Amino acid sequence: MSESTTFGKDVSRAPVSQRGHRVGPVDDSQAIGGQISIEMDGKTLKVPIGTTILEASKELGLRIPTLCHHEDLCVAGVCRMCVVEVEGQRTLQAACAYPITQPIKVKTHSRKVRQARRHILDLILANHYGECYACNRNNNCELQTLAKEYGVDFFRFGHPTEPMFELDTSSHSVVRDMNKCVLCRRCIRTCIDFQEVGVLEVQGRGAESKVVTFMDKPLAEVVCINCGQCINRCPTGALRANDPTDDVWAAIDDPTKHVVMQTAPSPRAGIGECFGLPPGRALTFEMNTALRQCGFDKVFDTNFTADLTIIEEGTELLLRLKKALVDKQPVAIPQFTSCSPGWVKYIEHFYPEYLAHLSSAKSPQQMFGALIKTYYAHLNKIDPKDIVCVALMPCSAKKFECNRPEMCDSGYKDIDYGLTTRELGKMISEAGINLPDLPKSDFDDPFGTATGSGVIFGATGGVMEAALRTVIELVTGKKVENFFDHAEIIPLRGFEGIRYAEIPVKEVGPVPGILKHLFEDWSWLKGATLKVAVAHGTAYAKKVMDDIRAGGKFSECHFIEFMACPGGCLGGGGQPIPTSPAIRAARAQAIYSEDRAYSVRKSHENPAVVKVYNEFLTDGPCGHLSHKLLHTHYTPRGKFIA
Amino acid sequence: MSATQNKTGGMHPTTTGPLSFGSVKPNQGLQNAAKKSRADIIAEISASGMKGRGGAGFPTGVKWNLAAAAQDSTKYVICNADEGEPGTFKDRVILSEYSDLVFEGMTIAGLAIGARQGIVYLRGEYSYLRPLLEAVLERRRTQELLGESILGREGFSFDITIRMGSGAYVCGEETALIESLEGQRGEPRNRPPFPVDTGYMGHPTVVNNVETLAWAACILAKGAAWFKGIGTDKSTGLKLFSISGDCERPGVYEFPMGISISELLREVGGEDAKAVQVGGASGHCVPAKSFARTLAYEDIPTGGSIIVLGPGRDMLGIARNFLEFFVEESCGQCTPCRAGTVKLLEGVELLQEGRCSMKYLRELCALGETMQLASKCGLGQSSPNAFLSIVKEFQDEIMGRTDLAAAGKE
């Protein structure tokens, strides 16, 4: 019925040397079965050939400090913090970049090593402008942690007293402060290699080296998709999100304003990390209480519009399929999801000729804004000009999205401010609240009811799973549980970069009422096989798009979910720092557990959604009003910069 | 200076002593090699005891052997003609006058390791040599010394292309050179893996200095015993030295390995030197009291750059010039080299102004030690050498300076 694919594991375009290590055969007798005995600080361990010293040290529970190393990224070996002494080697070796191919003895904190690390820290601090107490990464900064660990109590080689570079605040999403940059190049490896967007690179060489955009232009003028993955991997405060919390507080403090908050699924799974909890503990309902204590007038659940998105996007898919299969008219298939604003900007820049494939449905955030300032305003007799819509998102690109000029279909700016998980964490702390201690409270009506389908939007594959749950039931008239245990479409889950599944439509049922205005029957779908795919991280998106362009397997898909961020929204650029595969997996676990806890788990069964179509969007999914408020259009941007 | 005028018209001839390269019969080495098995060629090179002539001194036979043993159908031989070390110009002379020998050496290396493709990475500053080299390559192709079935040996195919550098000293480091060939910024790679295993485009690659390849051809022509019979036990054979600075007869000289500095100075007319900078900016400064020391891998290893410093030279000025060089030429990726060179240069400025405490000077020397130990590549590791040796040998001269202060620059 389905097939998971390991298509395209190696997406790296990093220099050969950084992609990992090709290790030749070892003929040493001690390396039986590819295992090598090593000794580190007197402890012994057997490791597989090619294990780095850093990996081996973790096995042994030894701490080797790192700065440029990141689990998600290819090896760089540039900061040199992780140097260790390998017996028989004249120089110190970078533990992160040294593959073990023969038995070695390692000292991780000898005199030479300690002196070198201290000097390296002193040199970094000699070029790091700013004071820790005036930095948004205070207490969550890898450089600060190292300075503390190594007992830095004076600046051996000086410390800048004046800023050397101007801030780049041009982007709605990402702020760059090169005064704090330590040239670890994680952002570059993230952007070029991990995300394949290619905004950042080093300019010049030697002491003049600086991380820059193309021609050192402001970030807003280059091909940046605002995914914020660079922020998540910056060890210091050199990269941060454009923070609107002052404006949000001002709106809360203004008695004439009705401030409405909507919260996306992923921040709930991550915000605990801002308060010292381990990843993977959702604080959905504690957060509701905190938001009310902060002064938000209403707290709604973005999952409501996630369900709405599924109805609109699913209907759009069925319409496209009908056009192709019944009307035999040319139509853009596969349909691509459009809820990831990073992905939307990516395709606008890199594959503008495929914009027709992008679902015209707005993202849940923007649908919500449009409904708040129309339907909700009308229901509650509030002048929409007095409503301030704030969206809590795991995402830095959502800040750009809500500032798109076309996102004003309500007659006002649909969403006024996008907050990241980190920013809300800061607001809650500022209000003197320790989030985990709070009592739970529910979302407000009328947009407080959601389904498990809305929740899983937060994980890669979630939109597709939610869409299939609904489409399968609408088309077959049978419970999706008949086809998938617990309605969990497992082939779509996981963290493989690209996943693919086929769903044969063996039987069809009657057309449900909500779609009667669009379809007479489903007979044309009987016997068809629905082909779907999921890609997360734009590096994988590029693989799929190139395959489609070449007329490959993915060009035959009907529906493809794309998420700009690895792991989907739960790994978004607005989520707590740090990030790693394990952290993202824990957040996904939290999201899927929440899905299981919902009594209603399919978007079309959401009573609030049904109510909206009955009361407000009366011409149904993809009808006239829904098109005006819930759908949008895109801009072919291209990648050339004038 | 019209287009027809020779690009080297404004250049003077480089003085050279007699060089063995002139006495080797053309292509004798290649002819001998073509009759040998690959293992025997490498055995010959190994038996000669030759170590890399670029300065790092890695045994050439071992390098070829590792590349020959690597399992890959595609391999490369790269001639490192990115001669950028201050005070070095011997490769320019070899390429101008004995390029056939270099190409012969590359062809032999290709046969030995099983490579079909050779690349000369010629520094941008030497681009005037390119037409000459291209002409020689073309001639060798017509002579069937390059191409398919060289010298009639079945399966012995090898050709050479020239790629130009673009003005970056660090590209003389073999992995940076490979990065540059791959179209990247010339930033050295992590080692391991080494180029003999994972080199150009991920394939096994031998990177040899111009001089090494020329000697390899000579060794195949004259036999390993001839080469091994010259020099010392650990440093065999002949070596070209680039002599510049305060001496009567600067130029390129051939000496046996193990020659003492004082002997060398006599040959070039620099006996009254105060010190000699051996190995260029990345080398060591040897004071007159140590002129009995020898130029050999077991004593003072060098790629052949000898800069004679006359009696009147200000050692701080020398240190400053070298550090300015490194600040400019560091690739900038690793912290110790990128930021350390700047701190050492600032230290020299403090010394020149007479404002450096002994405590801080010691701090800087310790930093120098860190740079030697913790930098990513050979450039970074050797960048503090000149500073450290000058501080060590001329401490009396560099402390408590009043000259700049007196000149009103304080």
Add this chain to the structure above:
Amino acid sequence: MLVTEQDALRQEIKAWGDMYGRDRTALIPILQEIQRKHARISEYAMQIVADMLDIHPVEVYGVVSFYSFLDHKPKGRFVIRLCRTISCDMHDKDRVARQLQNDLGIRFGETTPDGRFTLEWANCIGMCDQGPALLVNDHVFTRVTPDKVHDILEGCRRAMGVHAQEQMQEQLV
């Protein structure tokens, strides 16, 4: 830049792509051709090259800014690079430098307003036995003394005159 100029540049770069290949190893040879022909690598050229080699423009910019002989800023017809490294330094390169600045009326790192000359420092150009040495494009001059600077510059100006005449003749034919 005029559209026609852009088209011409695009065609040129495509031709170099045909010569050197369409993968990243061709990047530096192509950039060297652009630099040689246009005395700079413009923002537009970098984007065309990036598009052709399927890499990002910022990667091209990173490479251009790394190498001394590649530059995105326009350079003069003649780029004079005076060696400042130790052996040339010990042989009074400072006096040659001063005279170059006097005769050209610009400082190091600058280009004359007429676009003819750019003055730059070079690090060791391998002429240590005959310093001070300088490169004018890829022509070498050694044992340069301050009084010879004028002759070298005049030589360049004459060469430019000759070329100008040749170009005129070509146009006439």
